[in-house]
Amino acid sequence: MSQVSLSDLEKQSVLFGQTEITYTVNSSDRQTLAIHVYPDGDVVVDAPLAASQVAIAQKVKKRASWIFKQQMQFAAYPPIMPERRYVSGESYRYLGRQYRLLVKQGIGEHVKLINGRIVVETADPENANKVKELLLYWSRSRAQIIFSERYRFCVQLVAKLGIEHYQGFQLRVMPKRWGSCTSHGNIILNPELIAAPKECIDYVITHELCHLKIRNHSQTFYKLLAKVMADWEVRRKRLNERVEVRFV
DSSP states (O other): OOOOOGGGSOEEEEEETTEEEEEEEEEESOSSOEEEEOTTSOEEEEEETTOOHHHHHHHHHHTHHHHHHHHHHHHTSOOOOOOOOOOTTOEEEETTEEEEEEEEEOSSOEEEEETTEEEEEESOTTOHHHHHHHHHHHHHHHHHHHHHHHHHHHHHHHGGGTOOOOSOEEEOOOSSOSEEEOTTOOEEEOGGGGGSOHHHHHHHHHHHHHTTTOOSOSHHHHHHHHHHOTTHHHHHHHHHHHSOOOOO
16 A cells, blocks of 8 residues: 655645644545544644545544544653764663663674674664664564564454454554555554554554454544553553654
């Protein structure tokens, strides 16, 4: 499924009382309309191709209180972290724990977790692009392993809801999401999620699996999610508060 840059989408707005709500519309081949609020405060509406601008605006107005609440919650979260430089001393999260990066000269090319540090060995430690390449490969490899373990666990959880899924998942860096469930039932996970604790990874995967049954973010959807994950709100809060947002 192709990704659409938010900068390519036309800005729309509606007035709710004296407050203007600005949003972008992403029209696609889908059946339902969904509203998303992202950590930077952006509001994006995923809408069916046949949905009119009037109908979309009415939906945004109807969800205005919820939109404001989400934006206020995100405003209290840590700021977006600066761009990484891939040098010794930088801080990285892995499975919820904080690690310091140590770049050192070595004969081969390796990335290891040693004594609270992520140690990168390379013949050219001054080459930030090489360090970045090694780190991204290591991080993505670890994400594939850990997410596979958590995916199997979460599939068993949602089986109690009559939800079945055997296709596995795809890894894709997404500018605004931890995870996604496509209209074809494909589960997509952001490899940056490897920074989060396992219980938060479980929340994202279970959330997306529940979308196989209910596509929107209605109260009915969250009641369904709560049946297999009663503390989903705590997990979501921990994810957004403690994991630095670097991909927005």
